[in-house]
Amino acid sequence: MKDPVLYTNACIWRDDSYDPGIRAVYCRDGLIESFFSENDVFPAQCQVIDLKGACLYPGFIDTHTHSFEGGLYSDGLDLSAFQSIPDILEAIRIKRRSIHAQGGNVLIAWGLDENLIREKRFPSLKELDEVCDDIPLLLRRIDGHSCVINSRLKIMMMHSGIKLLKQAVYRGNDNDVIGHWFHAQCNEETVIQAYSRAAEQAMKGGFTTVHSMIGDALNSITHYALIRDRLSQFPVEFILYPQSLNMDAAIEVGATRIGGCILADGSIGSKTAALSEPYLGTPENKGKLYHTNEFWSGFISRAHHTGLQAAIHCIGDRAISQINDIYLRLHQTDPKELRHQLIHCELTPDPLVERIAASSAVCVMQPAFDLHWGGEDGLYSRSLGEVRSRQMNRFKTLRSSGITVTGGSDWYVTELDVRFGLQGAICHHNPVERLNAGGAIDLYTRSAARLSHDESRLGRIALGYQADFTIMSSSIKDNDEKRSVGESACDFDSLQVLAVVKKGRIVYDRYARYR
Ligand SMILES: [Zn+2]
Ligand SMILES: [Zn+2]
Incomplete structure (x- = not known):
């Protein structure tokens, strides 16, 4: 492609709406240099690309992914569509055979939601060994917060000196240790390939920039430096997070932020998200805070005073309070524009919303979670009851309170595809939390750019901004409060x-139309 480039005949999204006054964008040296209306004379000496009436948006930004795992797993076995244990076991048997044929040495299966299969449980160790006994097998739950493994993997880990609790399904620390050990078996080439696949997937899903968590969530930032030194070779921009509790390592590699899914609590699906009231049907279980207040206070204060943006996974209201209270205290005693992150930030009763607004934290949320787990019969209702299920993923309430909310897929947990995020926000099961099209787009553009302090470079179609665009077939429409989720105004x-x-x-050019 030659520079400069003129994108013409487009329906152009400018901040809050489609701007009928402009039809063409002129880009030079990677930046937006000027706009033209229908009747203007276009500049000569540039490559002209006719978008034939398609919609041009600022390049969408996914603010929370596990790109390495996603890229790695896209070559593994996706269990999300299976409905019974025998079907899953048969799929593992077939996958194992094809891995053997390709000379591979590990089998990763992911995306299992045991609530959605007939038996409502994970496969047992015995069942897994029957279909895969000669290569290590890791089977992760859809949210990544629990897993099962075969004997082969167990023995290999034991030989590396790692002791696991004796239990059928691994959660918490053991789940992290297993995931990390498994990922550490990958060589550099496999790691870079995983990021290349992630970049491909991101472009297909409409993203130009992707926030990527790198590390084991405990003490290692694994291949952070490897990817940092190769950022320019990927077609999308990766914004990297050393996802670790090891602040010295993050400072050493020159990171400006620390964290990601470093866990204040677990997940709703694994019943480990920390709640202030018990889970429905289990009066003794309020989930779990993974660390003490003192621990987080020390960690976050150090990040704050060092000038690092902190990013912490918190899902239940008790965990969100724990982290946000520390952000709030720091904001009141030593305010800085660091924009600390509450990742997921799912259960937020009204008083908590007020305290988040006061702390100036950013809520890094996953609109597609509502598509998966919202609604009357959904996981949230079944685990938390009706009242609390309406306090989940409160995009509208949080935004109306002046809080910056950004959108992320948490890929591999949900698909790396902006359409699902937009749909989740626009068609929320709870009509009062629905965003209009502008609000939903904002989660992935201006607010997303603000999260990484890139608001003067990314997230808008405006003069001098980076010429990053997502071109879509049709416009994104508002929804109506009265409609049910299935009958959205937007197709x-x-x-x-x-x-x-x-x-x-x-x-990325889906139909090779523009070359
Ligand atoms: Zn995550
Ligand atoms: Zn997380």
């Missing part, structure tokens, strides 16, 4: 990502 099934432009150049 998300037919909405397509046609192309992605990074720094003025087309890097």
Whole structure:
């Protein structure tokens, strides 16, 4: 592609709405240089790309992914569509055979939601060994917060000196240790391939920038430096997080932030998210805070005083309070524009919303969670009851309280595809938490850019901004409070990502239309 480039005949999204006054964007040296209306004379000496009436949005930004795992797992076995243990075991048996044929040496299966299969449980050790006994097998739950493994993997870990609790399903620390050990078996080439696959997937899903968590969530930032030194070779921009409690290592590699899914609590699905009231049907279980207040206070204060943006996974109201109270105290005693993150931030009763607004934390949320787990019969209702299920993923309430909310997929947990995020926000099961199209787009553009302090470079179609665009087949429409989730005004099934432009150049072109 030659520079400069003129994208013409487009329906252009400018901050809050489509701007009928402009139809073309002129990009030079990777930046947006000027706009033209229908009747203007276009500049000569540039490459002209006719978008034929398609919609041009600022390049969407996914603010929370596990790109390495996602890239690695996209070559593994996706269990999300299976409905019974025998079906899952048969799929593992077949996958094992194909791995053998390709000379592979590990089997990763992921995406299992045991609540959605007939037996409502994980496969047992015995069952797994029957279909895969000669290569290590890791089977992760859809949220990544629990897993089961086969005997082969167990023995290999024991030989490395790692002792696991004796239990059928691993959660908490053991789950982290297993995941880390498994990932550490990958060599550099496999790691880089995983990021390349992640970049491909991101472009298909409409993203030009992707926040990526790197590390084991405990003490290692694993291949952070490896990817940092190769950022320019990927067609999308990765914004890296040393996902670790090891602050010295983060400072040493020159990171400006620390964390990611470093866990204040677990998940709703694993019943480990920390709640102020018990889970429905289990009066003794309020989930679990993984660390003490003193621990987090020391960790976050050090990050704050060092000038690092902190990012911490917190799902239940008790965990969100624990982290936000520390952000609030620091904001009151030593305010800085660090924009600390509450990742997921799912259960937020009204008083907590007020305290988040006061702490100036950013809520890094996953609209697609509502598509998966919202609704009357959904996981949230079944685990928390009706009242609390309405306090989940409160996009509208949080935004109306002046809080910056950003969108992320948590890929591999949900798909790396902006359409699901937009749909989750626009068609929320709880009509009062629905965003209009502008609000939903904002989660992935201006607010997302603000999260990484890139608001003067990314997230807008404006003069001088980086020429990052997502080109879509049709417009994104508001929904109506009265509609049910299934009958949205916007036809998300037919909405397509046609192309992605990074720094003025087309890097993804779904139908090879624009070359
Ligand atoms: Zn995550
Ligand atoms: Zn998380």
